Amino acid sequence: MSRKKLVFGEIIAKKCLFYAAGILSLWLPNGAQAFDYQLKPQLVAKNTYLVQGATEDFSVKNGGNIVNTAFIITGAGVVVIDTGPTKRYGEQLRAAIAKITPHPIARVFITHPHPDHFLGSQAFKDVGIFAVPRSVEMIAQQGGGFTDNMYRMVIDAAKGTESVTPTQRVTEPQLTVGEHRFTLLTLTGHTPGDLAILDTTTGVLFAGDIVFHNRTPATPHAAISEWLRSLDTLQAQKFSLLVAGHGPTAVDAKPIEQTRAYLRWLDATLSQAAASGKDMSELLVTPAPAQFAGLSVFRAEFERSLAHLYPRYEAAQLK
Amino acid sequence: MKRSLWVLLLAMNGAQAADSIRWEALRNQFFKGQTIVADARVKVLAPKAAEDSMNVPIGVKIEGLADVEEVHVLADYNPIVKAIEFFPRGALPALAFRLKLQQTSPIRALARTKNGVWHMGVAEVDAAGGGCTAPSFGSGTNDWRASLNNVSSRVFTASEAAAATRVRFGIKHPMDTGLAPGIPAFFIEKLSVQDASGKEVMRINAFEPISENPVFSIDLPANAATQTLSIVGVDNQGNKINAKVIR
Numbered sequence: 001m002s003r004k005k006l007v008f009g010e011i012i013a014k015k016c017l018f019y020a021a022g023i024l025s026l027w028l029p030n031g032a033q034a035f036d037y038q039l040k041p042q043l044v045a046k047n048t049y050l051v052q053g054a055t056e057d058f059s060v061k062n063g064g065n066i067v068n069t070a071f072i073i074t075g076a077g078v079v080v081i082d083t084g085p086t087k088r089y090g091e092q093l094r095a096a097i098a099k100i101t102p103h104p105i106a107r108v109f110i111t112h113p114h115p116d117h118f119l120g121s122q123a124f125k126d127v128g129i130f131a132v133p134r135s136v137e138m139i140a141q142q143g144g145g146f147t148d149n150m151y152r153m154v155i156d157a158a159k160g161t162e163s164v165t166p167t168q169r170v171t172e173p174q175l176t177v178g179e180h181r182f183t184l185l186t187l188t189g190h191t192p193g194d195l196a197i198l199d200t201t202t203g204v205l206f207a208g209d210i211v212f213h214n215r216t217p218a219t220p221h222a223a224i225s226e227w228l229r230s231l232d233t234l235q236a237q238k239f240s241l242l243v244a245g246h247g248p249t250a251v252d253a254k255p256i257e258q259t260r261a262y263l264r265w266l267d268a269t270l271s272q273a274a275a276s277g278k279d280m281s282e283l284l285v286t287p288a289p290a291q292f293a294g295l296s297v298f299r300a301e302f303e304r305s306l307a308h309l310y311p312r313y314e315a316a317q318l319k
Numbered sequence: 320m321k322r323s324l325w326v327l328l329l330a331m332n333g334a335q336a337a338d339s340i341r342w343e344a345l346r347n348q349f350f351k352g353q354t355i356v357a358d359a360r361v362k363v364l365a366p367k368a369a370e371d372s373m374n375v376p377i378g379v380k381i382e383g384l385a386d387v388e389e390v391h392v393l394a395d396y397n398p399i400v401k402a403i404e405f406f407p408r409g410a411l412p413a414l415a416f417r418l419k420l421q422q423t424s425p426i427r428a429l430a431r432t433k434n435g436v437w438h439m440g441v442a443e444v445d446a447a448g449g450g451c452t453a454p455s456f457g458s459g460t461n462d463w464r465a466s467l468n469n470v471s472s473r474v475f476t477a478s479e480a481a482a483a484t485r486v487r488f489g490i491k492h493p494m495d496t497g498l499a500p501g502i503p504a505f506f507i508e509k510l511s512v513q514d515a516s517g518k519e520v521m522r523i524n525a526f527e528p529i530s531e532n533p534v535f536s537i538d539l540p541a542n543a544a545t546q547t548l549s550i551v552g553v554d555n556q557g558n559k560i561n562a563k564v565i566r
Contacts, residue, residue: 152447220370277475277485279415279536281364281378300368307370314534318471318489319565 035063035088035157039096044249045202045241047073047180049100051084051093055215055247055296058085058116063157064150065089067116068245070206071097072199074178077106081197081206082245083120083129085150087161090120106177110166111208111245112191113138114220115146121164131166132186135193138221140165170195185234189227190217190245196234203240210234213247213255214294216301217262219308224267231260262292266305274313280306339425341395349393349401354436355429360384361440363392363428369420372450374530377402378415379428379440386433387412394528396424398451398498402528409520409543410512411483415536418528419450419496454502455531457493466491468507468554470562474545483538484545486512486564492554496527510552510560512537514544523552 041049053067064085071093072079078097083090097105110118110131118139121129131139139146143163151158175182180201187194190209197206209218210230235256242250244259273283283306288298346355364378381387390412392402398421405414412430423445429437457463472488490507497504510523521537539545545566552560 149447277473277487277536279378279487279534280376280417281415284364284366284376303366303368304370306376307366307374311374311534314487315471315489318473318487318534 035086035159037063037065037084037089037092037157039065039089039092041071041096041100044070044243045199045204047075048199048202048204049073049097050243050249051096052248053116053246055213057297057300058150058153060153060155060157062154063089064116064119064154066246068243068247069093069117069120070243072180072202073101073103074106074180076178077104079106079177079180079182080108080124082111082117082208083108083124085116085119086154086158087120087122088157088159090123093120094123107168109170109195109197110135110139111196111206112194113142113146114191114209114218115150117209117245118166119147119150119158119161119163121166122160122162125164128168129164129166130168130170132193132195133169133171134188135191135195136166136169138191138193139163183237185237187230187233189223189225189230190219191221192223194230196230198237198239203238204243205234205237205239205241206243207234207245207256209245211242211244211255211259212262212295213242213244213250213258214296215246216292216295216298217259218301219266219305222305222308224263224309227263228260231256231263258295262295265289265292266302266309270306270310270313274310274317277317280310280314283310339395342425342427345393345395345400349391350429350437355439356436358384358430358438358440361428361430361438363426363440363442364415365426365442365444367443367445369444369446369450372420372446372448373453374417375420375444375446375450376415376417377426377442378536379405379413381412381428381430381438384412384430384432384438387430387438388433390414390428390430392418392426392428394418394420394424394426397421397528399496399527401526402426403526404524406522407520408522409514409518409539411538411540413483413536413538414521414523416533417530419453419494419530420444420446420448420528421451422446422448451496451528452498454499455493455495457491457531458495458499458502458505463491463493468492468552468558468560470550470560472550472562472564474548474564474566476545482541484541484543485536485538486545486548487534487536488550488562488564489532489534490550490552490560491532494527494529494531494533498527505554505556507533507552507554507560510535510550512564513549513551515547520548 183198475485548564
């Protein structure tokens with residue numbers, strides 16, 4: 001090949017690159033930028049910040065930010081409660097914490113093994129991640145499946161997300177970190193491995209998904225009778241601020257009562273339907289009772305609950 | 320131009336799901352040369368999204384359409400398209416069951432009336448999928464052998480207001496599709512619900528996509544004799560099903 005031809009070839013190649021770069025520049029600004037969750041921690045009690053998510057379903061638009069996460073600046077490092085739905089959320093949560101305090105992360109708690117609460121843990125791999133033993137086991141077993149499903153629901157925002165199994169098991173009921181004394185409540189019902197955390201120093205109760213507020217409870221691993229008992233346990237605690245797993249904070253037990261009322265209604269509805277011989281497909285059109293008009297995503301969660309729970313109710317009726 | 324726009328609008332409005340890319344081919348495969356009409360009286364009850372792709376609840380209910388002789392249910396995008404056929408013979412033209420879904424798909428029920436016309440209703444179900452190529456839970460254990468083809472059932476007697484008596488029955492069966500590696504197809508093929516005299520009130524031909532440990536709901540006229548209903552059937556390996564329905 002002559003020198004001239006080579007140069008000509010280079011020019012063509014450069015031209016191609018130039019055009020390619022031009023075309024790329026048209027879409028890269030959107031495509032290449034990491035999903036921005038615009039996390040805004042709010043101070044809800046002394047040293048205590050809440051990062052509140054939407055009371056929606058997972059979507060590409062919300063990137064899975066339908067969840068409440070929180071952190072407490074204890075004086076001996078930061079305690080983080082839940083890491084959010086994706087790697088990027090976890091990274092952005094850690095960055096948001098760093099903007100507020102120079103203190104290091106002391107430890108992370110995962111309230112239960114559901115993907116919107118723990119898939120941000122990659123950003124906290126260098127610190128101890130704590131969960132109750134059943135939660136650790138479920139994440140170890142099902143983390144991969146949870147991650148695949150999160151990709152399907154939020155797509156780009158989940159890029160690079162992998163499941164991280166908590167490294168530490170919560171076994172003691174009391175814990176002091178810095179100036180804060182915590183009561184760790186090992187519970188069941190929303191999942192087989194729930195954790196609620198009461199900061200007795202500030203009176204803030206982090207209920208995890210034992211409590212939903214103004215959002216219909218989700219039931220993929222639920223046992224309703226156990227869940228109701230756990231609600232009683234939480235209502236018996238002395239707290240001044242209640243942080244639900246989803247939805248706004250409250251200064252009273254109303255979110256506990258709301259969650260209890262929904263679960264009781266769900267249990268009664270499914271029992272009665274099974275006793276009268278209804279098929280699951282016929283229950284899809286069950287009307288939303290007026291008392292739950294304030295709960296978002298009622299239809300979607302009720303349909304999901306049918307799939308999770310109804311087979312047990314109908315099996316009890318067939319002999 | 321105007322005309323083609325109208326056709327397009329009609330097609331979009333008529334039933335988006337009814338015109339899936341596969342439907343034209345499926346129509347030729349299953350109903351070649353036969354008349355099919357869209358009919359709102361053929362109702363397919365299904366969730367918008369399948370929470371569990373292994374157990375998607377489907378109800379077919381046909382009301383106000385006389386002389387329904389057989390009903391076929393298809394999922395366009397399942398690797399095995401036909402899920403079930405049923406033949407109401409004394410039972411009302413309705414059947415509820417659960418199926419495995421491999422991906423998002425229209426679920427269509429086609430009811431043939433005596434005059435040979437197929438009346439079609441469709442529902443679209445969004446699904447994460449994988450339901451057809453996953454092994455049954457039963458195939459992973461040996462427990463299924465002890466309970467294979469055991470039937471649990473019950474008659475739910477009509478209240479005064481209800482027009483029908485509901486009969487529900489569940490059968491223990493792995494219902495393997497043959498699409499999971501190394502696990503052969505193993506599924507219930509034929510079921511017949513019979514009255515005391517042995518007269519068939521409902522015949523069901525099931526196929527691979529019906530869910531593991533299937534549960535069926537059928538409806539009999541409110542005045543039907545339900546004292547001694549029985550369920551007989553057979554799977555594709557010749558194992559028999561034979562049970563009395565518990566009242």
